[in-house]
Amino acid sequence: MKKLKLFALLATVALSFVACDKIEEENGKFVIFAGANGTWYDSDADIPDVQRVFIEKYTGVRCVNCPFADDAIHAASEKYGDALVVAAIHANNNFGKPFGQDPDLRTPKGNIWFDEYIGTTGIPVAMINRNHDDIFVPTSGLDDRIEAIINQESKINMLVTSGRDGDKYYAIVRLGFAQDVTEELTLTLLVIEDKIYTTQLKLGEGEIENYEQNHVLRDIITDAWGIDVYADGKQGTKRMVRLNFELRNDCVPENCHLIAFVSDKVTRRIINSCECELL
Amino acid sequence: MKKFILSLVCMTIASIALAQNAQMPQNISIKALDGSTVQTSAIQNDGKPMIISFWATWCKPCNRELNTIKEVYEEWQEETGVKLVAISIDDARSANRVKPWVDGNGWEYEVYLDPNQDFKRAMNVVNVPHTFVINGKGEIIWQHTSFVEGSEEELLEIVKKAAAETDK
Amino acid sequence: MKKHITLLALFFASIAGVNAQGIMGGHVTGNIQLDGQISRSDSIIGAQDVPEMLLLNSRADILYTNGNFSAGMRFEAYQNPMLGFNIKYKGAGVANYFAAYNGEKLSVTAGNFYEQFGSGMILRAYEDRYLGLDNSLLGLNVTLRPFDGVTIKALAGKQRYYWEYGDGLVRGIDGEVNFNSIIKSMSDSKLRLTMGAGFVSKYQDDQTIVYPYNPAYKLNLPLNVGAGAVRADLSYGNWGLQAEYAHKGQDPSIMNDYIYREGNALMINATYSQKGLSANIQAKYVDNISFKSVRSESGEMLYINYIPAITKQHTYAFLSMYPYATQTTGEMGLQGDVMYKIKKETLLGGKYGTDIHLNASVITSLDSKRIGGAGTLGYETNGFNPGELYYADASLEVAKKLSSKYKLTCTYGYQIFNPIVEGHPGDLHHNHVVVGDLTWKINKKNVLRFEAEWMGSDSKYSSDVDDKRCGDWIMGLVEYNFTSAWFVSVSDQYAYKDGIGNYYNLSVGYTHGATRFQLGYGKQREGLLCIGGVCRQVPASNGLTFSLTTSF
Numbered sequence: 001m002k003k004l005k006l007f008a009l010l011a012t013v014a015l016s017f018v019a020c021d022k023i024e025e026e027n028g029k030f031v032i033f034a035g036a037n038g039t040w041y042d043s044d045a046d047i048p049d050v051q052r053v054f055i056e057k058y059t060g061v062r063c064v065n066c067p068f069a070d071d072a073i074h075a076a077s078e079k080y081g082d083a084l085v086v087a088a089i090h091a092n093n094n095f096g097k098p099f100g101q102d103p104d105l106r107t108p109k110g111n112i113w114f115d116e117y118i119g120t121t122g123i124p125v126a127m128i129n130r131n132h133d134d135i136f137v138p139t140s141g142l143d144d145r146i147e148a149i150i151n152q153e154s155k156i157n158m159l160v161t162s163g164r165d166g167d168k169y170y171a172i173v174r175l176g177f178a179q180d181v182t183e184e185l186t187l188t189l190l191v192i193e194d195k196i197y198t199t200q201l202k203l204g205e206g207e208i209e210n211y212e213q214n215h216v217l218r219d220i221i222t223d224a225w226g227i228d229v230y231a232d233g234k235q236g237t238k239r240m241v242r243l244n245f246e247l248r249n250d251c252v253p254e255n256c257h258l259i260a261f262v263s264d265k266v267t268r269r270i271i272n273s274c275e276c277e278l279l
Numbered sequence: 280m281k282k283f284i285l286s287l288v289c290m291t292i293a294s295i296a297l298a299q300n301a302q303m304p305q306n307i308s309i310k311a312l313d314g315s316t317v318q319t320s321a322i323q324n325d326g327k328p329m330i331i332s333f334w335a336t337w338c339k340p341c342n343r344e345l346n347t348i349k350e351v352y353e354e355w356q357e358e359t360g361v362k363l364v365a366i367s368i369d370d371a372r373s374a375n376r377v378k379p380w381v382d383g384n385g386w387e388y389e390v391y392l393d394p395n396q397d398f399k400r401a402m403n404v405v406n407v408p409h410t411f412v413i414n415g416k417g418e419i420i421w422q423h424t425s426f427v428e429g430s431e432e433e434l435l436e437i438v439k440k441a442a443a444e445t446d447k
Numbered sequence: 448m449k450k451h452i453t454l455l456a457l458f459f460a461s462i463a464g465v466n467a468q469g470i471m472g473g474h475v476t477g478n479i480q481l482d483g484q485i486s487r488s489d490s491i492i493g494a495q496d497v498p499e500m501l502l503l504n505s506r507a508d509i510l511y512t513n514g515n516f517s518a519g520m521r522f523e524a525y526q527n528p529m530l531g532f533n534i535k536y537k538g539a540g541v542a543n544y545f546a547a548y549n550g551e552k553l554s555v556t557a558g559n560f561y562e563q564f565g566s567g568m569i570l571r572a573y574e575d576r577y578l579g580l581d582n583s584l585l586g587l588n589v590t591l592r593p594f595d596g597v598t599i600k601a602l603a604g605k606q607r608y609y610w611e612y613g614d615g616l617v618r619g620i621d622g623e624v625n626f627n628s629i630i631k632s633m634s635d636s637k638l639r640l641t642m643g644a645g646f647v648s649k650y651q652d653d654q655t656i657v658y659p660y661n662p663a664y665k666l667n668l669p670l671n672v673g674a675g676a677v678r679a680d681l682s683y684g685n686w687g688l689q690a691e692y693a694h695k696g697q698d699p700s701i702m703n704d705y706i707y708r709e710g711n712a713l714m715i716n717a718t719y720s721q722k723g724l725s726a727n728i729q730a731k732y733v734d735n736i737s738f739k740s741v742r743s744e745s746g747e748m749l750y751i752n753y754i755p756a757i758t759k760q761h762t763y764a765f766l767s768m769y770p771y772a773t774q775t776t777g778e779m780g781l782q783g784d785v786m787y788k789i790k791k792e793t794l795l796g797g798k799y800g801t802d803i804h805l806n807a808s809v810i811t812s813l814d815s816k817r818i819g820g821a822g823t824l825g826y827e828t829n830g831f832n833p834g835e836l837y838y839a840d841a842s843l844e845v846a847k848k849l850s851s852k853y854k855l856t857c858t859y860g861y862q863i864f865n866p867i868v869e870g871h872p873g874d875l876h877h878n879h880v881v882v883g884d885l886t887w888k889i890n891k892k893n894v895l896r897f898e899a900e901w902m903g904s905d906s907k908y909s910s911d912v913d914d915k916r917c918g919d920w921i922m923g924l925v926e927y928n929f930t931s932a933w934f935v936s937v938s939d940q941y942a943y944k945d946g947i948g949n950y951y952n953l954s955v956g957y958t959h960g961a962t963r964f965q966l967g968y969g970k971q972r973e974g975l976l977c978i979g980g981v982c983r984q985v986p987a988s989n990g991l992t993f994s995l996t997t998s999f
Contacts, residue, residue, distance in 0.1 A: 314641040371567050424961050428928075
């Protein structure tokens with residue numbers, strides 16, 4: 001019996017040296033997207049039919065009213081769940097300037113957006129689906145604006161997934177045309193980071209140390225105004241693109257996620273958006 | 280190519296120079312008919328000569344050889360004390376048929392399987408049938424490839440000589 | 448591989464040199480084989496012209512043994528490769544080298560080695576020189592026999608690919624226990640039991656294989672592919688049972704059209720035998736079990752495992768004209784075999800007894816339903832239900848020694864052959880074959896052998912399909928042996944109805960000890976040359992062939 005035990009032990013040890021991989025099936029196939037960076041291809045994956053709401057909120061660490069906007073948006077997130085896609089853009093020369101050793105949460109591409117639409121308007125302000133005719137202070141009136149959009153039929157459905165090839169990240173964005181779309185379109189991909197702790201001014205409380213900043217825009221992978229979408233726009237068309245990128249080395253990958261949105265190239269109004277964890 | 284021929288010639292000369300008899304290789308794994316693994320060192324005949332015959336179920340001349348010797352095997356054993364060890368080189372296709380084959384043919388030989396031909400390679404067997412005579416000291420003293428009716432007589436002569444040497 | 452030639456030649460020459468002076472002891476043994484061919488074109492049988500006139504395959508194995516230590520190498524030269532051998536063999540050099548220690552409890556081989564786990568369903572590194580096949584692994588092979596009745600093997604290496612090595616890394620482990628040896632009370636038992644299990648894993652780097660239905664995707668390839676097998680060999684007195692089951696993980700490859708279905712294979716064999724009577728029945732189930740170390744290799748090389756055909760390996764020309772090769776993508780079959788010896792001095796047995804050998808087999812495809820192509824699970828099977836017929840044959844052989852001078856063997860065979868197993872769909876061929884084989888021992892030195900064969904087939908030759916085996920055939924052969932040294936044989940195969948071709952052949956051979964020389968002139972049919980379960984396409988040839996083999 002002792003001999004048999006020894007034999008079993010030897011066999012177990014030896015077996016651990018040899019391996020076999022198991023590939024998981026997705027939609028009946030064992031494939032990975034291998035398109036060239038930035039090239040559009042036909043897609044055959046299922047894309048959930050959801051109309052989401054993209055809120056871009058302009059904020060700053062020295063803006064005393066901004067935390068109130070954070071609270072309001074947080075409440076809306078709780079209420080609308082995944083239907084709400086939020087990006088917090090830190091901007092403004094005065095209100096966005098970091099305290100002491102804190103990281104500067106402003107980004108060059110975020111500043112392009114800020115300069116285009118907000119400029120000298122005070123913060124906090126927000127747009128929903130980049131409706132620049134309705135720039136508002138997001139401490140109230142959120143629910144009506146959100147519901148006006150999520151009750152619409154989705155024109156273009158979206159799905160974003162992420163992956164990693166060695167030390168390089170990539171995102172795959174899929175578009176599914178639920179209706180005919182004739183406008184020229186662009187796609188924009190954002191890197192968002194949560195749980196960044198900085199000092200934040202707040203009315204009535206002064207300097208708050210270790211204030212949790214969420215939804216912080218860290219990078220725009222595409223051009224600030226997106227890249228062109230190559231699709232004929234007919235109902236039923238499904239297209240996808242792979243976008244390779246490097247993560248800023250001051251980002252914590254576990255706290256990051258991606259947002260993709262598709263917008264009208266001329267009006268820059270956002271048609272739909274989606275987000276995913278960074279794998 | 281020149282080097283190849285040169286080396287070949289070199290080898291051949293070297294091997295001829297070593298005119299002493301090679302030993303039958305030991306510690307090569309073969310299979311007994313019950314499926315267990317044994318070493319070629321188990322092939323022994325107490326200092327008496329042995330015939331080692333490489334064969335296969337699908338090889339007609341091999342079967343003719345073993346069937347021919349079967350008729351005279353008892354006489355040979357009495358006369359010389361020889362033992363015939365048949366090594367089947369049948370692979371997985373027909374290895375399972377070897378035991379029934381041996382029983383069905385009524386062979387009284389000691390039979391082993393060499394399914395991946397390790398022993399065959401060690402003995403430099405190219406084609407079957409290939410028959411060796413091993414003397415009492417375990418040396419290969421004679422080998423022959425192919426079989427025709429009548430050539431068993433020559434085999435017996437060699438075995439007799441080997442047996443006589445052992446008795447001395 | 449070729450560049451090692453000088454180095455190794457020096458190494459061996461020095462061993463041989465020292466050895467000849469008797470300092471080291473040990474022995475050098477080896478074998479040499481030389482095959483040559485001069486072929487001329489023949490439009491009827493389809494033989495091609497050979498521009499280089501003479502084709503020559505040669506090899507020499509040199510083996511040095513000293514006690515438990517051995518070292519060996521093999522020279523091979525193909526200048527140029529004979530018809531039917533892959534042109535990638537062209538060249539000369541050291542194809543193979545190794546050093547080995549074979550002790551009682553431990554064997555280690557470094558270099559090229561051959562190995563087999565169980566019956567080879569998950570691993571068999573072997574060679575077949577007549578098929579131009581060599582799956583030897585270059586690496587390390589260790590066998591441990593810690594105590595009587597237990598064998599453990601472990602290996603790692605890369606497989607030979609003509610003059611190179613395949614990219615795939617093969618690693619394996621196998622253990623076998625003989626219960627009669629390790630359990631004392633069983634040592635003399637009538638019940639004999641050996642069990643074993645093995646696991647093999649191959650690793651190959653990722654590569655881009657485009658998903659054919661959407662070029663934006665590539666296949667998500669498993670880099671490590673594992674296969675495991677369990678086996679048992681059980682016997683009790685006259686009864687025996689052998690079984691082996693193998694399972695293979697996802698292994699998309701060119702052999703299975705890059706599908707992700709896992710593979711299974713099962714073989715069961717039951718035997719009964721007593722003196723003068725034996726029977727066995729064998730069942731086989733193979734589903735997507737092709738296992739190669741390089742996923743894009745479609746040829747005869749780089750197989751890790753070996754799944755033999757269970758059909759009888761016929762030796763007569765017409766019975767083996769349609770050989771069956773295992774369909775590793777999926778097949779199932781049954782084979783039965785009975786040998787009976789009618790006793791001497793009985794009515795049917797006569798003075799010397801009569802041997803009767805009956806064999807039958809049937810092989811079908813799996814009953815399966817296609818799901819998709821590359822990048823999917825491929826297909827689903829319907830349990831053990833058989834699909835379409837691939838092959839069936841039945842044969843009866845009666846051998847009888849008529850007197851001390853004459854021995855007669857008569858064989859009748861019937862076979863149904865589905866050409867789909869050779870890759871081209873068509874009508875089933877139904878063939879009847881009759882063979883008569885008479886040996887006349889004139890005296891101690893002179894032996895004559897006559898063979899007559901007939902094959903009747905419902906197949907007809909047509910130039911569209913160009914299967915030169917079609918039609919009805921007759922064949923005659925006369926072989927004369929003078930002692931065991933000389934033989935001469937003349938034969939002719941002729942399609943007398945619905946076929947084409949006339950294949951005549953004249954051969955002369957000389958054997959002395961372990962040296963054999965053979966010279967042949969005539970026409971060789973194109974077709975499959977099958978040894979074991981593996982087949983290779985051999986083109987037609989017309990002309991002279993010669994062969995020299997020697998062992999020393």
